[in-house]
Amino acid sequence: MIVITACTSLRRYRSAEGPVINNDLASVGLFGIKLSPSAPALPGKSLWDLSAESQSQFIRILNNRFPGNSQFFNSLNMRYMTGEEKLFTDDYTGSDMRLVFSVVRNREAKVASPADRLEYLKITLTIPDDSVLKFTGWNNYSTEYGTIDIGNVSFTRSIDLSAAASLSFKNGGAAGDISSGGAASSSRKEDQKVGFRYLKLNGMISNRSISLEEEGTREIDLTGNISTYISLAFKRFPLTIAVFAGLKDSLGRSNEASDILADYRIVAVPLMKSIIDTIYGDMEMEYIYRNVKKGSVTFPEWDDKVVFYKGKVRSKVPLFTSWDYLPSFYCIGRDEGSTLLSSSRSGNQGNDLVFRSYREAQDLYDWLRDQVVTGKYSGKQIRLATSDIISYSGRVLSVSDFSGNNPLRVKEYFRREQKQ
Amino acid sequence: MYYLVIKNLGVEKCIDIRNEDYYTSTRIVNCQRSFDFGQVSFVRNIKIRCIESPETLIEAVVYTDDM
Numbered sequence: 012m013i014v015i016t017a018c019t020s021l022r023r024y025r026s027a028e029g030p031v032i033n034n035d036l037a038s039v040g041l042f043g044i045k046l047s048p049s050a051p052a053l054p055g056k057s058l059w060d061l062s063a064e065s066q067s068q069f070i071r072i073l074n075n076r077f078p079g080n081s082q083f084f085n086s087l088n089m090r091y092m093t094g095e096e097k098l099f100t101d102d103y104t105g106s107d108m109r110l111v112f113s114v115v116r117n118r119e120a121k122v123a124s125p126a127d128r129l130e131y132l133k134i135t136l137t138i139p140d141d142s143v144l145k146f147t148g149w150n151n152y153s154t155e156y157g158t159i160d161i162g163n164v165s166f167t168r169s170i171d172l173s174a175a176a177s178l179s180f181k182n183g184g185a186a187g188d189i190s191s192g193g194a195a196s197s198s199r200k201e202d203q204k205v206g207f208r209y210l211k212l213n214g215m216i217s218n219r220s221i222s223l224e225e226e227g228t229r230e231i232d233l234t235g236n237i238s239t240y241i242s243l244a245f246k247r248f249p250l251t252i253a254v255f256a257g258l259k260d261s262l263g264r265s266n267e268a269s270d271i272l273a274d275y276r277i278v279a280v281p282l283m284k285s286i287i288d289t290i291y292g293d294m295e296m297e298y299i300y301r302n303v304k305k306g307s308v309t310f311p312e313w314d315d316k317v318v319f320y321k322g323k324v325r326s327k328v329p330l331f332t333s334w335d336y337l338p339s340f341y342c343i344g345r346d347e348g349s350t351l352l353s354s355s356r357s358g359n360q361g362n363d364l365v366f367r368s369y370r371e372a373q374d375l376y377d378w379l380r381d382q383v384v385t386g387k388y389s390g391k392q393i394r395l396a397t398s399d400i401i402s403y404s405g406r407v408l409s410v411s412d413f414s415g416n417n418p419l420r421v422k423e424y425f426r427r428e429q430k431q
Numbered sequence: 432m433y434y435l436v437i438k439n440l441g442v443e444k445c446i447d448i449r450n451e452d453y454y455t456s457t458r459i460v461n462c463q464r465s466f467d468f469g470q471v472s473f474v475r476n477i478k479i480r481c482i483e484s485p486e487t488l489i490e491a492v493v494y495t496d497d498m
Contacts, residue, residue, distance in 0.1 A: 248439045249483030251463045277463070277483050284490065286441045337440065349443065353465055363444065363465045404467055425440045 022313035023229070025306065029319035030299065036120050036320055037234075039134060039296040040113045041328045057090050101278045103338040104245040105147070106331075110136070112223070112237045114296070126307035126315065128232035131299040133224040136292050136328070143283050144290060144330070145218040148242040155211040157228065169198035214239070227301075229312045245281035245336065252276050252340070253354070253364045255371065257396070258378045265381050268388070273354060273399045275362065280338055286427055290331040297323050333427055340365050340424040341372035343379075345417045352379075352419065354399040361402065365424050372421045383408045434468045434494045435460065435479070446491075454493045459485055471496045 058069055070087075077083040112134050117123065138144050177190035215222040221241060227233045254274045257266050299321055306315035342365050343352035355361035366372040379401070382388040389410050393401040403412060403419070412419050435447040435454050445466040447454075454477055462481035471494035478488045 246487055247484050248487070248489065249462055249481050250439075279484070280440065282487060282489065283440055284438050350467060351465070361465060362463050425442065 024312060024315045024317045027317045027319060028304075029317075030321040031318060032322065033120075033122070033300070033320040034322040034324055036117050036122075036300045036302075036322055037129060037296070037298050038115050038117065038324055039294065039326075040115070041136075041294055042111055042113060058087055101276065102247075103278060103280045104247050106243050106336065108241050108243060108330075110239050110241060112239075114234055114237070114298075116232070116234045116300075122302050122318070122320070124303045124307045126303035126312075128227055128230075128301050129234055129298055130227045130301040130319070131225070131297075132233050133222060133297045134237070135220055135222045135295045137220040137295070138292050138330075140219065142219075142290065143246045143281065144243055145246075146216055146221055146241060147244045149214070149216055149221060150240045154213045157211040166201040166203070167198065168200075169196060171196045212237070216241075230310065233298075243330075245283070247279040248282040249277050250280050250340075250365065251362045252278050252367055253362075254367075255375050258374050265378055268382070268393050269396055271378075271395045271397075273395050273397050278338075281336055286333050286337060286425065288333055289329045290336075291327045292330045293325065294328045295323065295325045297321075337425050337427070339369075340367060341369050341421055342366070342424045343372060343376050343419055343421055345419060346422070347417050350404045352401065352403050354395075354401050356397070356399050361400075361405075364401075369421060376419070376421050379408065380413050384410055384413055386410075432496055433474070434466070434471055434496070435491055436468070436494055437462065437479075437489055437491045439489075452493065452495070454479075454491075457488070460491075462489070468494065469496070 058066060058073075061069060073086045074083060077086045114129070114132060114134075116127070116129060138146070171194070173192070173194040175190065175192035177188060179188045180186065211225065213224050221239075223237055223239065225233050225237070252275065254276065256272045256274070257270050260266055299319055302318045302320055304316045304318050306312075342363060344350060351363040351365075353361035353363050364372075364375070366375070379388075379393075382393070388408065390407055392407055395401070401408070433449050433452045433454065434445045435449075436443060436445045438444075445468045446462050446464050447460055448466050448468075452474065456477045457480060458477075459480045459482055462483060474493040474495050477491050477493060479491045480486075480488060
């Protein structure tokens with residue numbers, strides 16, 4: 012025997028119509044985009060990477076070794092097994108973004124009632140096929156499910172047993188009957204909860220698009236914000252960055268060229284022919300809207316007469332501006348003309364000198380101007396300790412390179428006015 | 432002379448010079464060098480790979496000053 016008790020809501024609605032197409036009942040916006048270049052993980056391990064028990068033991072050891080307060084506190088931040096430490100990130104093509112999708116119901120719509128809710132959402136953000144960007148990861152790899160209790164079901168089973176025995180005897184003149192009997196019963200009851208699992212949040216990611224979908228359930232409206240973290244990367248283009256050391260001595264005086272060291276590192280920058288002001292993506296939202304035609308007076312939904320509306324909205328959203336993805340590198344050249352100060356080593360063809368910061372470029376510029384304008388290296392080859400030869404347009408530098416209408420100066424390597 | 436020129440993020444540079452027209456598509460070239468080039472005329476567009484990141488095809492232009 013099955014008994015259904017505590018039946019809260021086995022019905023989703025009283026009656027339903029649709030789906031009817033209507034694109035005006037909801038909209039989606041993308042805001043709160045936080046952009047940061049992908050940072051390399053800190054090398055090595057620290058105290059805080061250990062388990063709880065190991066941490067407490069390690070803290071006791073540090074406390075014994077560093078009795079002074081400031082030494083002890085500093086020791087808590089030390090990093091171990093760091094290996095060779097990198098000074099800079101070498102990859103300028105990755106970025107982490109926090110996307111916040113804001114879903115809004117149109118409460119002014121003609122059909123709207125107070126009991127309406129968004130039943131289902133699917134938001135897709137797509138990068139155009141010809142774009143140089145691609146999605147590389149996010150934080151929504153697991154699907155979130157929710158469960159609701161629909162009701163309780165009881166199972167009852169009972170077993171009744173009975174036994175009877177009788178015996179008749181005759182012995183000479185005596186005769187009689189003996190009988191006995193018994194009965195027993197056993198019952199078992201089992202209660203089960205009936206639940207329903209629904210899709211709270213599910214995501215799909217590919218190189219060109221990310222997709223988030225949500226299912227609503229009774230009395231839960233999907234209007235609101237959905238936040239997700241994603242990683243994007245540009246296609247990579249190699250660029251050589253120069254690092255100069257030993258331009259000045261400890262007293263701030265300019266060193267000789269033979270004391271200066273030059274080193275080069277290849278970094279990755281976005282591969283893009285021209286600088287694009289704003290890179291856009293295409294955002295689309297599909298939704299199912301549960302409109303309560305009758306029954307909005309009560310909170311429970313099982314007595315509602317509903318109409319399901321299906322809609323789709325699309326928009327173009329900005330993902331990056333040139334300020335976000337363009338690395339700030341500097342070089343030494345003229346305002347007019349594209350030739351840059353370069354260096355060459357051991358007879359090989361030179362590289363344009365490109366620096367990570369304005370300060371590094373300016374330090375070299377100041378040293379060169381001092382050495383050339385004072386006559387020390389005017390018209391003469393400048394050879395560094397690392398055998399690099401500094402030149403401009405294949406020739407040695409002279410005083411005229413630092414004076415006149417169009418002198419050499421420090422300038423941005425990537426210039427935003429050079430756009431398509 | 433033939434000049435192989437690439438352009439990235441608005442910066443154009445000549446990365447190779449040859450006496451003959453040596454340039455074919457998918458050739459692998461050192462993209463870190465920089466040569467001066469003056470008045471030249473267009474020959475064709477090709478796609479090359481840089482030694483430093485050979486996984487990516489990069490658009491390049493072949494020019495010549497042999498008028």
